[in-house]
Amino acid sequence: MSTHLTDDQLVAAVARPATGHLADCADCRARLVGWQNMAGAARAVSHELTGEFTTPTFDSLLGPALPQPAPAPPVEVVSPGLRTSWRLVAMLTLAQLRLLPRSLAPLTLLGFAGSVLLAVLTARTGLSTVFFGLAVTLVIQLGTLTACSARSDPRVELMATMPVTPAVVFANRIFVVLALDTLLALAASASASALGAPAGVPDLIAGWLGQAMFASAVGVVCAVWRSTATGAVAGFVVWLLGLLGTVSGSGFAHRLGSIIAPLWSTAPTTLLVALLLLLAAVPGMGRPRYGVPSA
Known part of the structure; x- marks a missing residue:
């Protein structure tokens, strides 16, 4: 068994x-x-x-047995006053001045000095105002393109992690550069007129203000859209077309320059277009740019 x-x-x-x-x-x-x-x-x-059958979560199983923390009191967020806001703007402006290349200031001063000298030396040619305007436009373009360079790109700054957005940083930088260049250009216009340029100060200013703002705005938009090199090429093309339309009297060069003739003057339309282009460039700085080489 x-x-x-x-x-x-x-x-x-x-x-x-x-x-x-x-x-x-x-x-x-x-x-x-x-x-x-x-x-x-x-x-x-x-x-x-x-x-x-399901395994209970830690919170549902042991949560009721744990001591509950006291609710945190609400924190009142006080909006900054006018004094605090102006202090923040001043600090941001000083930061932008430190971020700009050190060589920009002497190059800008030399450029405006050369513009004054060019206006004086061509006083008898009848093109003194034209040459002075073209030279000042180039100098201002140099400043605005430098504000868009990779070395000082707001999208790769620590500002991107702070309440001040890259677009605000960029707008502040462009404003600072344009304001300083415009003040220096006004001083250069007064100096050229005092040193023998045939045109008066208002005529000299009218010879560069609209053109410089428009050409610089085109360069800034292209620099933000693609790269600083693209902005430099676009700005130079606009400047070259303005040169052809102003200096050449006839022929193919004059017809080529007439493409931007309506905007190559100091008129409300030109200034408005330049302002709109700059405003269109500012939001573009809100998008991050990766792979930017450090200078």
């Missing part, structure tokens, strides 16, 4: 029901079938009573 399997042996033999003792013993097989039926019934009853 063979000995039947114990409970532990029966559980171990479940994986091999057709071999060993289970293959020869009908009683053990009947016990195994009974256990399997009971296990299935128990699973069915458990599922009907409790549903699908």
Whole structure:
């Protein structure tokens, strides 16, 4: 008479029901079938009573037993006053002046000095005002393109992680550069008129103000859109077209220059277009630029 399997042996033999003792013993097989039926019934009853078993989360299991922290008192955010706002603007402006290349200031002064000298030397040619305006336009373009250079790109500054957005930083920098260049250009116009230029100060100013703003704005938009090199090329093309339309009297060069003739003057339309272009360039600084080489 063979000995039947114990409970532990029966559980171990479940994986091999057709071999060993289970293959020869009908009683053990009947016990195994009974256990399997009971296990299935128990699973069915458990599922009907409790549903699908899920592990409770830590918060739901132990959260009620943990001490609850006292609610933090609301923090009142006070908007900055006028004095604080002006102080922030002043600090931002000084920061932009420090970020500009050191060589920009002497190059700008030399450029305006050369413009005055060019106006004086060409006083008898009748083109003194034209040459002076073209030279001043180039100098102002140099300043605005430098404000868009990769070395001082607001999109790669720590300003991007502060409440002052890159677009605001860029707008401040462009304003600073244009304001300083315009003041120096006004001083250069007064100096040229005092040193012998045939035109008066208002005529000299009218010879560069609109052209410089328009050409600089075109360069800034292209620099923000693509790169500083693209902005420099676009600004130079606009300046060259203005030169051809002003200096050449006829022929293909004059027809080529006439493309921008309506905007190559100091008129409300030209200044408005330049302003709109600068405003269109400012939001572009809100997009990050990756892979910018550090200067």
